[in-house]
Amino acid sequence: MKLFIAALGTETNTFSPIPTGRSAFEDDLYLLSDASRTSRHWFAGPMREWRRLGEAEGYEVVESLSAFAQPAGPTRQDVWEELRDRILADLDAAGPVDMALLQLHGAMVADGEPDCEGELLRAIRARLGPEAIVGVELDLHCHLTDRMVSAASVVLAYKEYPHIDVDDRARDLFQLCHDARAGRTRPVVAVADCRMLGVWRTPQEPVRGFVDRMSAAEGKDGVLSLSFVHGFPWADVPEVGAKIIAVTDGDAHLARRTASHLAEEIWTLRDRTTERLLGLDEAVQMALSPPDGLTVLADVSDNAGAGSASDSTFLLRALVNAGARRCLTGCYWDPVAVRICMDAGEGARLSLRIGGKTSPMSGDPVDLHVRVLALRRDAFQTFGNGKQAMGDTVLLEADGLHLVLNALRTQTFHPDAYTQFGVALRDYDTVFVKSAQHFNAGFAPEADRVVYVGVEGSASPDFASLHLPSAARPLWPIVDNPFAIDPIRQGAA
Ligand SMILES: [Zn+2]
Structure with missing residues (x-):
């Protein structure tokens, strides 16, 4: 056999x-x-x-x-x-x-x-x-x-x-x-x-x-x-x-x-089963006036697991402008910035241009004065029963905001994407992840609440606005009731 x-x-x-x-x-x-x-x-x-x-x-x-x-x-x-x-x-x-x-x-x-x-x-x-x-x-x-x-x-x-x-x-x-x-x-x-x-x-x-x-x-x-x-x-x-x-x-x-x-x-x-996601302003407000305990917020629109770049800066720019503190955000796919940090070394202070490099769907880069808190070469994170490579990865601090940048594009699957640097999720009031749902398995047990955020991006959850001319039949929520429009579909599997 x-x-x-x-x-x-x-x-x-x-x-x-x-x-x-x-x-x-x-x-x-x-x-x-x-x-x-x-x-x-x-x-x-x-x-x-x-x-x-x-x-x-x-x-x-x-x-x-x-x-x-x-x-x-x-x-x-x-x-x-x-x-x-x-x-x-x-x-x-x-x-x-x-x-x-x-x-x-x-x-x-x-x-x-x-x-x-x-x-x-x-x-x-x-x-x-x-x-x-x-x-x-x-x-x-x-x-x-x-x-x-x-x-x-x-x-x-x-x-x-x-x-x-x-x-x-x-x-x-x-x-x-x-x-x-x-x-x-x-x-x-x-x-x-x-x-x-x-x-x-x-x-x-x-x-x-x-x-x-x-x-x-x-x-x-x-x-x-x-x-x-x-x-x-x-x-x-x-x-x-x-x-x-x-x-x-x-x-x-x-x-x-x-x-x-x-x-x-x-x-x-x-x-x-249709959910209302938080908008950008509501998410930033939550970071500025966090509820008790740990809040994990997912930037679903920039999920590498859905093909997004994972370098979008819409939320980052708003968090920086608002002066958010005790806040951790990642993982930003930015091999150039990671390389610069690797050469600068742990403890270095430098000006760094972060994210927003892949397309207009990622927004513009954000310039920050950062301190390199920790570096990891060829890092991994957990996903299910296996591992996902992250490439060289760095933890940065910028005026009370902590950021994780990595060189190999991946969504944030698991808390160990962050905790491998020696920090604990509970060190923060709000933790942002670029992921739509896989993060939930590892983060939800540690969080007091999980919140989903929808902003601009190549994986925007605004399904009604998707342009799908090749779809072979009407689909909800682009239309309210596809079965009323096309009740008999020939050749359906
Ligand atoms: Zn899947």
């Missing part, structure tokens, strides 16, 4: 000013065949799980590429083709394969390919034939396409946002595919289109209850697996938007009915 495994991911924000080239993968995760044995990267977690589980069940494990790039703009066509061809060449060289498991993001767009994962899966299925089992794990922020679903035997997505269940879902997928390969089940996949753009935070009600009900229904009455695909709104591609996946044991009608019911439930909950 032969098991083939590979991992390929990036999340493409088609509005991002940053192109995704080869170095974006090499800087983050790019291992040709041994990530399961050598990498601590969170995206390689499923590869570690599949090797362990596969070998325990007596499979010969053939491991291919593991590659991940920080979310940004479209991937260069030649880079995407090289990544795809690397996996397909490994598959060709593997000989007959019984089962293939793929860890894919599902929102990768190349210059000439709006559905990279669909094309990869189509090519894999064409090579393996109809009998092989092809299992696919997706980030819930994917664009689920008909091409992906029709090529896969089983497809599922992370259930949690923040993504704390990447390895759990990898184990689910292994078991589902292993059972199908052994003939114990006959998975059938159906998809329902929610026709919605949004952000759903799974620790919060009513989303928490929805996810828990979905999980509780799995493994019973013929239902094998259920996923709520949130979708990734910042991409002008045909299948952008939220969807439900239902996998049942041989019952296509049950799969379709279950997916439709869950999609209807998400649609019905839309007013309760």
Whole structure:
């Protein structure tokens, strides 16, 4: 029995000013065949799980590429083709394969390919034939396409946002595919289109209850697996938007009915799952007159995890102008400023131009007189069961305001992005992070409150204003009721 495994991911924000080239993968995760044995990267977690589980069940494990790039703009066509061809060449060289498991993001767009994962899966299925089992794990922020679903035997997505269940879902997928390969089940996949753009935070009600009900229904009455695909709104591609996946044991009608019911439930909950974010002035006011305890504020509009630059200065400039104190803010992607600080050394005082370098969506740079409090070379932060590289990283002080700058673009995932410098979150009244939700897993347990802030930026949460002419059907909240405009959608997955 032969098991083939590979991992390929990036999340493409088609509005991002940053192109995704080869170095974006090499800087983050790019291992040709041994990530399961050598990498601590969170995206390689499923590869570690599949090797362990596969070998325990007596499979010969053939491991291919593991590659991940920080979310940004479209991937260069030649880079995407090289990544795809690397996996397909490994598959060709593997000989007959019984089962293939793929860890894919599902929102990768190349210059000439709006559905990279669909094309990869189509090519894999064409090579393996109809009998092989092809299992696919997706980030819930994917664009689920008909091409992906029709090529896969089983497809599922992370259930949690923040993504704390990447390895759990990898184990689910292994078991589902292993059972199908052994003939114990006959998975059938159906998809329902929610026709919605949004952000759903799974620790919060009513989303928490929805996810828990979905999980509780799995493994019973013929239902094998259920996923709520949130979708990734910042991409002008045909299948952008939220969807439900239902996998049942041989019952296509049950799969379709279950997916439709869950999609209807998400649609019905839309007013309760829509949140009002703080504006810039309200966030600055909170930093100036902080409530008791520790407040963590998330700058969701400049989230590198959604393809933003992570160097925007709209909030920073306002905090500086207002004279905010006992306030920590980061992580600003600014390799030039970090390099200058590295050369100046710990304790140095200097004038530094910070952020605002990537595009007008990041605002203008902010000039500050800073003191270098601490430096870390090749820093890492925690994400889920793995690690995320930050590059060289520096903690600065400017008139009572503390800032963390780093050389390798990443969102702020975890408090250790800050506390590795020897500071504690409780040293501050307000702590700002450039992240939309992943920070929540580590920061929320330490904070008295978590507040989400929406300002200008390439990941602005103003979904109603997104320009998505390629979307193949009307979507809420761009329109109030997409089902009233286009009640019958032909060819829906
Ligand atoms: Zn995601």
